[in-house]
Amino acid sequence: MPGSYVRPESQRPRLAEVVSGAPIPVVDLSSTDRAAVVRAIGDACRSHGFFQVLNHGIDAGLIAAVMGVGRDFFRLPAEEKAKLYSDDPAKKIRLSTSFNVRKETVHNWRDYLRLHCHPLDQFVPDWPSNPPDFKETISTYCKEVRELGFRLYAAISESLGLEASYMKDTLGEQEQHMAVNFYPRCPEPELTYGLPAHTDPNALTILLMDQDVAGLQVLHGGKWVAVNPKPGALIVNIGDQLQALSNGQYRSVWHRAVVNSDRERLSVASFLCPCNDVELGPARKLVTEETPAVYRSYTYDEYYKKFWSRNLDQEHCLELFRT
């Protein structure tokens, strides 16, 4: 394995110490008991920062098609993919590798295609036209995942005692980004990461992952816990912006992706991101005399630039925005 991917001894994933078989919370969105769904989501956001949703309304055939075009894209000849390569995080469509090759000292065992997805008509023309069904399949999925995200916002807002429309309204005309992550087989998974420990800088992430190949791990109770999703489930996690909005009640939890030696792995992450220029920070209603503001106010533009200027596994980026 090339030396530029090898982590120093103290930073390695220690795969033998990972907890397996500790399920992360599951929420069935088809339940007619709305209060119970809201409560379950609130509890999960507080305790794990991660949960899986079942009966989320996105068709299983569409999900299989998304994974299919994702795989087909990464199987294209290198010369074809190279046309899309860029290491500039400001680009609205790019194929890249690792995390931020301009800044980092050790690389990660990952390639990824990053797309901006809203409004679709502005970005889709620049998406890959090969595989031929890429644009249509991914756009359909993007629309559905956005709707699901807004339904989750309503439940999360309510679980904090806010108006159901609070998040959708205060986060502004949301940007939506996608990362199609491809983790090739790796000769020495003990020495490297697909993605090292990080928190997501955006508001909410909805992750579609390989049903057969594990790799996502979440920090819970000081231990790394392997996430094995239930069949048909999507994984949801709170990003830094919802931790800030909840005034620290909900947690944007550290997570990482590890690789393995016998199978490649694909995941498709959809990121809902606040509008660049709205004011972010704790919801006013959640700031009281007993619970003073933990974070100052700022814009996403300021936050995002700070996030990409660092290494992925440095301190929690929100720490830099404390009052």
Ligand code: OGA
């Ligand atoms: C991400 C992420 C995890 C995975 O893209 O931010 O955490 O399992 N991905 O690919």
Ligand code: NI
């Ligand atoms: Ni992530």
